[in-house]
Amino acid sequence: xxxxxxxxxxxxxxxxxxxxxxxxxxxxxxxxxxxxxxxxxxxxxxxxxxxxxxxxxxxxxxxxxxxxxxxxxxxxxxxxxxxxxxxxxxxxxxxxxxxxxxxxxxxxxxxxxxxxxxxxxxxxxxxxxxxxxxxxxxxxxxxxxxxxxxxxxxxxxxxxxxxxxxxxxxxxxxxxxxxxxxxxxxxxxxxxxxxxxxxxxxxxxxxxxxxxxxxxxxxxxxxxxxxxxxxxxxxxxxxxxxxxxxxxxxxxxxxxxxxxxxxxxxxxx
Amino acid sequence: xxxxxxxxxxxxxxxxxxxxxxxxxxxxxxxxxxxxxxxxxxxxxxxxxxxxxxxxxxxxxxxxxxxxxxxxxxxxxxxxxxxxxxxxxxxxxxxxxxxxxxxxxxxxxxxxxxxxxxxxxxxxxxxxxxxxxxxxxxxxxxxxxxxxxxxxxxxxxxxxxxxxxxxxxxxxxxxxxxxxxxxxxxxxxxxxxxxxxxxxxxxxxxxxxxxxxxxxxxxxxxxxxxxxxxxxxxxxxxxxxxxxxxxxxxxxxxxxxxxxxxxxxxxxxxxxxxxxxxxxxxxxxxxxxxxxxxxxxxxxxxxxxxxxxxxxxxxxxxxxxxxxxxxxxxxxxxxxxxxxxxxxxxxxxxxxxxxxxxxxxxxxxxxxxxxxxxxxxxxxxxxxxxxxxxxxxxxxxxxxxxxxxxxx
Numbered sequence: 185x186x187x188x189x190x191x192x193x194x195x196x197x198x199x200x201x202x203x204x205x206x207x208x209x210x211x212x213x214x215x216x217x218x219x220x221x222x223x224x225x226x227x228x229x230x231x232x233x234x235x236x237x238x239x240x241x242x243x244x245x246x247x248x249x250x251x252x253x254x255x256x257x258x259x260x261x262x263x264x265x266x267x268x269x270x271x272x273x274x275x276x277x278x279x280x281x282x283x284x285x286x287x288x289x290x291x292x293x294x295x296x297x298x299x300x301x302x303x304x305x306x307x308x309x310x311x312x313x314x315x316x317x318x319x320x321x322x323x324x325x326x327x328x329x330x331x332x333x334x335x336x337x338x339x340x341x342x343x344x345x346x347x348x349x350x351x352x353x354x355x356x357x358x359x360x361x362x363x364x365x366x367x368x369x370x371x372x373x374x375x376x377x378x379x380x381x382x383x384x385x386x387x388x389x390x391x392x393x394x395x396x397x398x399x400x401x402x403x404x405x406x407x408x409x410x411x412x413x414x415x416x417x418x419x420x421x422x423x424x425x426x427x428x429x430x431x432x433x434x435x436x437x438x439x440x441x442x443x444x445x446x447x448x449x450x451x452x453x
Numbered sequence: 454x455x456x457x458x459x460x461x462x463x464x465x466x467x468x469x470x471x472x473x474x475x476x477x478x479x480x481x482x483x484x485x486x487x488x489x490x491x492x493x494x495x496x497x498x499x500x501x502x503x504x505x506x507x508x509x510x511x512x513x514x515x516x517x518x519x520x521x522x523x524x525x526x527x528x529x530x531x532x533x534x535x536x537x538x539x540x541x542x543x544x545x546x547x548x549x550x551x552x553x554x555x556x557x558x559x560x561x562x563x564x565x566x567x568x569x570x571x572x573x574x575x576x577x578x579x580x581x582x583x584x585x586x587x588x589x590x591x592x593x594x595x596x597x598x599x600x601x602x603x604x605x606x607x608x609x610x611x612x613x614x615x616x617x618x619x620x621x622x623x624x625x626x627x628x629x630x631x632x633x634x635x636x637x638x639x640x641x642x643x644x645x646x647x648x649x650x651x652x653x654x655x656x657x658x659x660x661x662x663x664x665x666x667x668x669x670x671x672x673x674x675x676x677x678x679x680x681x682x683x684x685x686x687x688x689x690x691x692x693x694x695x696x697x698x699x700x701x702x703x704x705x706x707x708x709x710x711x712x713x714x715x716x717x718x719x720x721x722x723x724x725x726x727x728x729x730x731x732x733x734x735x736x737x738x739x740x741x742x743x744x745x746x747x748x749x750x751x752x753x754x755x756x757x758x759x760x761x762x763x764x765x766x767x768x769x770x771x772x773x774x775x776x777x778x779x780x781x782x783x784x785x786x787x788x789x790x791x792x793x794x795x796x797x798x799x800x801x802x803x804x805x806x807x808x809x810x811x812x813x814x815x816x817x818x819x820x821x822x823x824x825x826x827x828x829x830x831x832x833x834x835x836x837x838x839x840x841x842x843x844x845x846x847x848x849x850x851x852x853x854x855x856x857x858x859x860x861x
Contacts, residue, residue: 239760240633240746242640243483249627262758286481287745291759313481313745317471340488340647349484363485364645 186307188279188332188355191230192390192411202230202412203403203449204392205419205442206283208248209234210255212426214268216435220423221269223435225278227442230412233310234269236262236284243312245367247417251424262292266304273305281334281355283310286318294322298331308332308355316349323352332356337383337391339363339373350387356411359383361395368417369396377409384409400448407452415445465668465709467782472661472749475785477778480660482640482748489647494662496567501669506562513558514673517591518548520555522674524681524839529809530826537692537832539825540685541812541842542678542707551815551844552674552703553584557653559670561588564651571650575599575639577632577699578770578817579611580844581655586620588653596620599639601631604769607852629763632699632773636747656700657777660748664705664777671706678839679710686837693718693832695825696841697817698791699735699771701780703843709779712788721780722824724766725793735764737776738784738791751778767796767856768816768849794820802826803846803853813846816853 185193195202205224209217217234224232237252237260244252269280282301289297289311301309308331314322316335326333332355337346340363350357359380361372376393384391393406394414403413419438426434467474480490500506514520523546527539544552557574564572572594576582582598589596598615602624605612615622628634636658643652657664657671675694682691694711696704698721711717726734734740737752744753746761754762754774766772783789794802799816802823806814814822818841825840832838846853854861 239628240637242637242747243485243644245641253627256760285745285759287753287755287761288759290745290750291755291757312483313748315480315482315484315487318479318481336484338483338485341484342488345487360485363647365641 186279186330186332186355188231188281188307191279192356195230196411201407201410201449201452202392203446204231204233204412204414205229206233206235206414206416207423208251208255208420209236209265210258210260211251211423212254213258214264216426216431218268218272219435220438221276221280222272223439224442225276227439228446229278229442231279231281233281233283233414236265236282236288238285238288241285243365245365245417247421248366251420262288266300269304269306276305279307280305281308281310281332282306283312286311286314289322294325298325298329302329302331308334310334310358312336316345316352319352327354334358336360339379343382346383347386350383350389353389356390356392357383357387358414359391359393359410361393361397364395366395366417368398372396372402372406377406380409400444403445403448404452407449413449467779468661468665472665474779474782477743477749477751477781478661478664479750480748481745481750482660483644485644486647486660490660490662492567493563496563497662497666500563500566510559510562514555518554518558519546520673521677522546524678524685527810530806533809534826534830536834537829537836537838538834539829540837540839542674542839544674544703544841544843545812545814545818545845549580549584549587550847551580551584552671552706553581553655554587555673555706556655556667556670556702557581557584557588560651560653561592561594564594565592567651569649569651570594571646572596572653573599573639573642573650574653574655575632575635576655577601577604577635577772578768578815579604579608579615579848580770582615582620583611583618585653585655586615586618589620590618597623597642599623599625599635599642601625601629601635603630604632604635607769608848609851611848632769633761640747656702657705657779658700658747658749658775664749664779667702668705668709668779671702672709674703674706674841675708675710678707682837682839690714690717691839692716692836693720693828693838695720695722695821695828695838697722697771697821697843698738698776698780699724699773699817701777703841705777705779707841708783708789719783719789720824720828721789721791722820723791723793724768724771724820725795726765727796732763733765734793735766735772735774736793737774738780739793743781746775749778751781752776752784768799768820770815770817771820792824794823798823812842814842815844815846816849818843
């Protein structure tokens with residue numbers, strides 16, 4: 185059982201929901217990424233997703249794409265992310281996952297990616313462009329090594345396919361709230377609650393909702409139906425303001441925002 | 454042309470039902486696009502089996518595009534090379550000036566069949582954008598074209614033409630501001646609009662079924678060239694077929710109908726750019742490695758972290774770090790060979806064709822002309838070599854003037 189599995193098992197037994205922030209590795213640099221991971225742990229988030237910058241992301245909206253570009257321009261290298269994660273291992277006790285394009289995982293090598301991730305302290309990976317049809321090999325390797333492979337389900341995924349995706353996933357299922365790319369939205373689709381509710385009845389794998397979630401009101405509305413909620417662009421947008429002079433300030437602002445969202449999720453019954 | 458053109462969209466042994474050409478191809482896209490891709494596969498299968506679809510497309514190719522395009526004997530070029538007889542498959546004579554229109558009309562018809570009401574596309578050199586805007590104007594479909602800001606600068610005449618045809622151009626300012634960034638942006642649009650929008654991909658790239666479907670539509674080039682060759686060469690097929698390869702649609706189109714003919718040598722010409730240094734060329738089949746880009750598994754220019762490398766070609770249509778998966782398959786199986794042509798060699802070939810034959814080739818096609826001449830020079834005069842002249846060079850006139858430091 186991975187640390188992520190343990191975390192969700194505990195939350196479920198306590199009837200609580202998870203908040204999962206997403207941040208981009210290396211934006212503006214890896215030290216800042218490490219600091220945020222430490223902050224999140226202290227604040228009490230359930231787990232954190234760390235986006236691996238990629239030159240050609242397609243699932244991401246402008247906010248996250250720009251963060252990838254900033255990280256790459258400042259010289260981001262995957263091995264440095266692994267080294268940073270290892271260095272702060274003692275200070276980060278929450279489960280952390282990478283979100284990486286399959287282009288990157290394939291280039292590194294499937295087994296090697298899992299090994300290096302685990303050595304660094306990551307307990308799983310979200311691979312937004314690895315469809316269930318192409319996932320057999322990676323999914324098996326992950327299962328053999330107790331490494332979580334988090335796959336995505338979307339509003340356009342037919343129901344029998346959702347079940348198939350659930351069968352090759354572990355850790356949690358990432359339910360994409362909208363047909364589209366990542367980014368903050370005011371309105372979320374009304375049928376979302378029914379769709380997530382249906383999927384949760386089909387599988388024991390926890391279901392978390394992501395894409396477009398940014399406000400405590402979203403949390404209050406979606407919290408009851410999901411195992412957890414993922415918040416990305418709203419945090420990455422705040423990171424975009426960080427520079428050498430105001431780091432403490434930006435960290436403080438993100439901490440306040442995350443705690444506000446946590447308060448909302450902890451209030452969910 | 455009196456020979457009969459094979460009617461059905463040519464059946465091929467690859468890809469398999471998962472869209473794999475050997476190990477290449479497949480689908481590496483966000484889950485959001487799966488349903489649209491499945492719908493496209495289903496509709497394309499139905500269309501292939503529906504004679505009225507092929508009939509309508511054939512009719513459009515004939516009366517709107519001006520097909521068949523001629524197979525032209527380049528006498529003065531042949532004399533100057535002193536080897537094989539050089540023939541040009543004149544896709545530059547198509548309506549809108551390139552082979553791209555063959556595919557966009559096919560996909561626009563599919564858009565209507567699927568009941569979708571909006572089209573998006575991306576373009577590098579602008580030829581695919583113009584061809585998509587044209588097909589959309591023909592059918593009354595609204596059309597948005599994504600184009601890198603750098604390519605907009607290089608291809609002003611095509612940008613203006615697209616606007617005249619009623620398309621909306623969206624400049625892409627991210628990354629290298631070229632074709633690859635335009636593809637990313639178009640994919641993102643599609644993710645959000647997939648319910649009512651079809652994305653007309655312009656090359657044999659992207660997730661299944663695009664590489665197969667675009668090849669099939671473009672195969673009209675090779676099917677015609679085959680019939681025309683048999684007529685012109687006393688019942689013989691060409692000894693060699695040469696085409697430029699960016700994403701590789703014109704090459705796939707002219708190669709595919711000859712793939713089963715072992716006697717026909719197939720030569721693809723990649724953009725050699727300024728040199729073989731990283732970042733100075735756009736030759737994934739020569740210098741790249743198998744990897745994932747834009748939805749399929751194929752040769753890609755990537756660094757050790759899997760990040761896509763910057764590439765260069767003076768030709769906007771070849772300035773792309775990936776290549777269609779079927780070319781990767783042909784390369785690895787040895788069925789086709791892939792060589793490079795540098796910017797300066799292509800430029801010389803442009804001048805050569807302009808002055809010896811009175812034809813201004815597109816800069817993309819100039820790469821095929823340059824290497825076609827070289828290959829022909831090493832063959833014997835009783836052999837025939839066909840070069841796919843994929844597009845005309847008018848669109849490149851301003852860029853050529855800039856490269857040569859001439860006033861426009």
